[in-house]
Amino acid sequence: MSTGEGKVVCVTGAAGFVASWLVKLLLQRGYTVKATVRDPNDPKKTEHLLSLDGARERLRLFKADLLEEGSFDSVVDGCDGVFHTASPVVMQVTDPQTELIDPALKGTINVLRSCSKVPSVKRVVVTSSMSAVEYNGKPLTPEVIIDESWFSDAVLCKESKLWYKLSKTLAEEAAWKFSKENGIDMVMIHPGWVLGPLLQPTLNLSVEEILKLLNGVQTFPDTNAYTWVDVRDVANAHIQAFELPEASGRYCLVGTVSHRSETLNILDKLYPATHIPEKWKDDQTCVPTFRVSQEKAKSLGIHFTPLEVSIKDTVESLKEKNFISF
Numbered sequence: 496m497s498t499g500e501g502k503v504v505c506v507t508g509a510a511g512f513v514a515s516w517l518v519k520l521l522l523q524r525g526y527t528v529k530a531t532v533r534d535p536n537d538p539k540k541t542e543h544l545l546s547l548d549g550a551r552e553r554l555r556l557f558k559a560d561l562l563e564e565g566s567f568d569s570v571v572d573g574c575d576g577v578f579h580t581a582s583p584v585v586m587q588v589t590d591p592q593t594e595l596i597d598p599a600l601k602g603t604i605n606v607l608r609s610c611s612k613v614p615s616v617k618r619v620v621v622t623s624s625m626s627a628v629e630y631n632g633k634p635l636t637p638e639v640i641i642d643e644s645w646f647s648d649a650v651l652c653k654e655s656k657l658w659y660k661l662s663k664t665l666a667e668e669a670a671w672k673f674s675k676e677n678g679i680d681m682v683m684i685h686p687g688w689v690l691g692p693l694l695q696p697t698l699n700l701s702v703e704e705i706l707k708l709l710n711g712v713q714t715f716p717d718t719n720a721y722t723w724v725d726v727r728d729v730a731n732a733h734i735q736a737f738e739l740p741e742a743s744g745r746y747c748l749v750g751t752v753s754h755r756s757e758t759l760n761i762l763d764k765l766y767p768a769t770h771i772p773e774k775w776k777d778d779q780t781c782v783p784t785f786r787v788s789q790e791k792a793k794s795l796g797i798h799f800t801p802l803e804v805s806i807k808d809t810v811e812s813l814k815e816k817n818f819i820s821f
Contacts, residue, residue: 498738499526505574507531507559507567507606508581510540512702513622513686515694516730517578522549524734529570531559531581543694561602567609574615576737579606580622582666584659584700591658599662603670611677618680620736621670625687625722625787627663628747630655635720637783643685643745643791682736686729687722687749687787690805692812705809708759709769709819720784721758722749725800725808735795742795749787750799761806768821 504521508514509530521528532540535556544550559566561581571577581602588594603621610616630647633639649668652661667683674681688701698706729748736742762769789799813819 499524501525502575503527503529503573504576504578504737505529505531505567505571506578506580507561508579509544509556510695511580512693512695512699513689513726513729513733514578514580515543516691516726517580517733518544518554519547519694520727520730520734522547522553525549525553527553527555529555529557529574531557531567531570533560534558539696543696547694561598561605564605565609567606568612571606571609571613571616574613575617577606577610577616577619578622578733578737579603579619580733581606582622582662588658591661595658595662596665599666600669603666604673607670607673607677607679607681611673611679616679618682618737619674620682620684620733621667622733623667623683623685623745624659624663625685625747625749626657626660627667628685628745629722630657630660630664635785637785639785640788641747641785642788643747682742683745684729684733684736685745685747686732687724687752689726689729690723690802690809691726691800692808693816696816698818702809702813705758705762705806706813706818708755708762709766709810709813720752720754722787723751723753723758723802723805724748725750725805728797728800732792732795732797735797739795746792746795747787747789748792748797749789750805751802752784752786753802754784758802758806761803762810765803765807766810766821 504526506514506518509518510532518528518530534540535558557570582599583595610619627647628645629641632651647660647664649664652664732748
């Protein structure tokens with residue numbers, strides 16, 4: 496595949512879970528990638544990227560700060576496209592404004608402002624989250640189908656102290672306003688909880704959720720359904736959203752909606768020797784959940800990876816990187 500031969504793209508936050516896969520697939524397709532990381536001298540952030548096929552010839556690393564205006568100017572200069580994935584993903588914070596909202600909101604606008612100065616940039620693809628889609632106060636009953644017309648309610652997020660959801664919601668609102676005012680062709684990608692094999696040496700939040708289940712978490716609420724999607728599908732969707740001229744607007748990316756007990760049953764079936772809490776086995780697996788429309792995502796040519804495959808590949812990756820041993 497050489498779709499990207501001769502083309503230069505930028506990936507922000509390149510050391511992250513989704514971004515690392517995005518860099519890998521872009522290099523495979525022949526792109527030259529300018530990747531930003533917070534610290535290019537930190538091997539935990541860079542070694543896995545520099546070892547990718549094609550990296551020696553076509554990957555360049557840059558230091559950039561989300562909160563520093565103009566930090567991305569020189570990086571996006573000369574790029575055909577920009578993939579903005581950099582944004583903190585944490586659920587427990589002491590100062591939500593500083594830790595989550597400012598980097599998500601100001602960071603997105605700083606990147607878009609840099610793009611607005613560069614005539615070569617044809618399209619910007621921004622990584623958002625289902626968190627910016629699904630939380631609007633509507634009960635998520637089994638007959639509900641969430642689609643791209645849904646927007647999370649920032650006021651509701653703030654009242655509920657759901658700071659991550661708030662950060663993604665505010666960042667998206669600001670991004671659409673800025674892109675429309677400045678004539679930027681922008682596409683927004685909304686993945687659910689992302690699973691799959693790790694390229695980076697560190698744990699990310701969604702994969703850590705699987706690790707907790709494997710480590711025998713004894714009690715947890717199973718009232719909420721999870722929206723799962725495979726990291727390889729997410730990375731591929733970003734590239735398709737850039738390459739397909741007709742791609743536009745928002746894309747929800749969810750392969751499966753399931754309760755945590757269903758995830759546990761898959762883990763138990765694949766790895767019967769693990770410490771899956773007995774009380775959750777075969778419990779509540781038939782509880783109906785809401786659905787997320789896949790229609791628009793499939794217009795990008797995405798064929799979602801089955802949840803069982805994503806979970807198995809996640810666990811094998813955790814074993815390979817010595818996060819677990821059994």
